[in-house]
Structure formats: structure tokens, C-alpha cells
Amino acid sequence: MVQQTSQFNADHVLDVKNQLCPLPVIKASEVIQALASGQVLHILATDPGSKADIPAWAEALGHKLLKQEAANGVFEYWVQKG
Amino acid sequence: MTETLEKLGLSLAEFQKLHAEAHNETGKKRLAIVASKGSLDMVYPPLILATTATALGWECGIFFTFYGLDALNKKKYKGLKVAPLGNPAMPSPLKGLPVYVPNLVGAIPGMTFIATALMKRWMRKANVPSIEQFVEMAHQKGVKLIACSTTMGVMGIKKEDLLPEADIQGAAAFLHFASKATVTLFI
Numbered sequence: 001m002v003q004q005t006s007q008f009n010a011d012h013v014l015d016v017k018n019q020l021c022p023l024p025v026i027k028a029s030e031v032i033q034a035l036a037s038g039q040v041l042h043i044l045a046t047d048p049g050s051k052a053d054i055p056a057w058a059e060a061l062g063h064k065l066l067k068q069e070a071a072n073g074v075f076e077y078w079v080q081k082g
Numbered sequence: 083m084t085e086t087l088e089k090l091g092l093s094l095a096e097f098q099k100l101h102a103e104a105h106n107e108t109g110k111k112r113l114a115i116v117a118s119k120g121s122l123d124m125v126y127p128p129l130i131l132a133t134t135a136t137a138l139g140w141e142c143g144i145f146f147t148f149y150g151l152d153a154l155n156k157k158k159y160k161g162l163k164v165a166p167l168g169n170p171a172m173p174s175p176l177k178g179l180p181v182y183v184p185n186l187v188g189a190i191p192g193m194t195f196i197a198t199a200l201m202k203r204w205m206r207k208a209n210v211p212s213i214e215q216f217v218e219m220a221h222q223k224g225v226k227l228i229a230c231s232t233t234m235g236v237m238g239i240k241k242e243d244l245l246p247e248a249d250i251q252g253a254a255a256f257l258h259f260a261s262k263a264t265v266t267l268f269i
Contacts, residue, residue, distance in 0.1 A: 019209050022134040026219070029137040060138040 008066055008078040010042035011035055017046045017074065024050050025057045028079070032063065035081045040066065043077040050075050111140040114260035116268045120149030122162040122201060122213070128269050129153075129216040136223035140264070143226035145256040146248075150269075151233045153213065154248040160214050166197040221247040228256055 014031050016024040024045045032041050043054060051070070054077045058065045062082035069076050087097055113135040117128040128144050135142040152158040166172040167188030174183045187193065205212070211219065221227060229248040233239065241250065260266050 022130050022137065023209070023211075025137045026133055026223075057138060 008040050008042070010078065011039040013042045013044070015044045016050075017044055019045070020047050021049045021053060025053050028054070028057065029061075032061075032079070032081055037081050039081050041077075041079045041081065043079065045075045045077070046073055048075070050077075054079070111135075111138070111264040112259075112262060113140050113142040114256070114263035114266045115142070115144045116256075116266075117144050117146045117150035117153060118148050119269065120152035120158075120162060122164040122198060124269065125150070125153045125162055125213055126210075126216070128267075129213070129220055131267065132220050132225045133216065133223055135265075136220075136225060142220075142224075143228055143256070143259050144220070145228045145230060145251075145260075147230035147233050151229055151237070151239065151244075153217065154227055154229050154244050155239065156243060156245055159217065159245070160212075162213055163194050163198040164201050165194045167193065172197060217245065217247070226259070230256075 012031055012035060014028060016027055019027075024043065024047055028041065028043055035041060043050075045054070047053075051068070054068070054075075055065050057063075058079050064080040064082060066078040066080050068078070087094060090097075092100075113132065115128045115132060117125065119125065128150075132142045132144050146154050152162060164172070165188065167185065169188070170185055172188070174181065188197070202212075217227070226249055227245070227247050229244055229250045231250050231252045234241075234244075234250065244250075
């Protein structure tokens with residue numbers, strides 16, 4: 001079940017730990033603009049709302065959520081720009 | 083249909099494009115919010131929702147009316163307050179201690195100041211941006227910050243009292259904007 005993170009070579013890492021809604025989604029929107037289509041953004045968050053917010057945000061903008069996982073209170077997401 | 087288009091000299095694709103433009107069906111969702119309250123706790127929700135909407139690629143406008151207009155008032159927006167009186171949801175300043183503080187204590191002079199200071203401290207500790215930071219962020223992200231012209235007239239607020247980002251409009255202009263919204267909220 002657990003996939004190797006190295007499988008997704010992140011082109012950019014966004015650390016929004018200790019930040020609450022709406023900042024994770026807003027910052028993700030800002031940094032993904034600089035990426036090219038197909039590149040991967042790796043997001044690290046601690047807001048439990050991000051578990052629903054990041055997938056909804058990715059779907060709304062046509063990005064692909066490759067993978068998400070949670071460990072030790074940190075939620076990680078790999079989003080491929082659409 | 084085909085004959086009509088021929089008469090107009092339009093292809094079907096051209097017609098569909100014009101139709102979509104006329105009905106704001108360009109695919110962009112739109113959020114229209116009425117912000118009617120001017121207390122610290124009630125100004126956050128419209129700003130949070132509006133900035134989130136822009137992150138989702140939506141268009142967004144907030145109509146600041148009555149006390150809500152304080153959020154665009156240069157002299158007031160940094161000093162919005164939250165009152166403990168009549169607000170049973172307000173956490174006790176002795177958070178964590180099992181002490182019951184009667185709501186009426188909120189009537190003592192200075193309690194609003196204390197409650198406001200506490201709430202601002204909790205917000206800072208949680209890394210939540212201040213109201214002025216949120217207003218600036220909303221503006222930068224293209225949220226229309228609309229000041230209600232009637233409120234300005236009633237409360238004697240001048241254009242110079244408002245932030246330069248404020249766009250002064252009446253109810254008709256806002257309703258026209260909101261009539262093409264996907265989501266409308268009154269806060």
C-alpha cells in the first residue's frame with residue numbers, strides 16, 4: 001500500500017505546517033503557478049482540514065492528486081499540475 | 083436555427099461563444115458575499131471564503147454593508163473588536179480552567195478590550211493572518227471589495243475614509259453581479 005515517495009520526484013516542496021485554512025490552499029495556488037504542466041508539487045501540512053481541502057482544490061483546478069498520506073500529524077500530498 | 087445563424091453570418095461555434103459571454107457562462111464560478119457585521123469574529127469568515135474562492139479559480143466580490151463596512155474603513159479596520167457580552171460562545175479568558183465566568187461579566191468596562199486582545203493573541207498563535215493582511219491578500223487576488231454607498235450616506239463615511247481598494251457601489255450593481263454567481267452568502 002505504501003508507495004515510495006521517490007516515485008514522485010517533486011519539482012517543488014511547499015511546507016505549510018502549522019498554518020490553518022485557507023492558507024495551505026492559497027499558498028499551493030501561488031506556487032503551482034510557477035510549475036509547468038506535468039510537474040509535481042509536494043505539500044506538507046498539519047491542518048486536518050487539508051485532507052478534504054487539497055483534493056477539492058486539485059479537482060477544481062484540474063490538477064491530479066497523485067498520492068496523499070498522513071503520519072505523525074503531518075499530511076502530505078503530491079499534486080501533479082494539470 | 084441554422085437559417086438564423088446563416089442570416090447573422092455566424093458559425094455555431096461563434097454563436098455559442100457569444101451566448102456564453104452574454105450569460106457569463108465562461109466556465110468561471112463566482113462567489114458573491116454580503117458582509118454585514120463589523121466585529122472581529124464576523125469579518126474573518128467572508129475574507130477567508132473569498133480568498134479561498136480565488137485559490138479555486140473563482141471570481142469573487144464582497145459587498146460590505148452597514149457595520150460590515152468597517153472592514154474597509156481605514157480608521158477602523160485595524161481595530162475591530164469582539165464583545166463577550168451576549169456572546170455565550172466566547173471562550174473564558176481562563177481557558178482550560180474549570181471556572182464558570184457569568185456572561186454578564188462582559189458588561190464590565192474594559193471587557194471588550196480584554197476579549198479582543200485575547201482573540202487576537204489566539205489568532206496570532208495559530209498563524210492566522212490579521213484582518214488587514216486578509217484585506218490586502220483579498221485585493222491582490224482580485225476579490226472585488228465593494229463598499230455599500232447607502233451605508234456611507236447613512237453613517238457619514240466619505241470616500242477618503244475608505245481603503246483605496248474599496249469600490250463604491252449600490253445594491254443594484256451588487257445584485258447584478260450576484261445574479262450571475264454560483265454561490266451567494268450573507269454573513
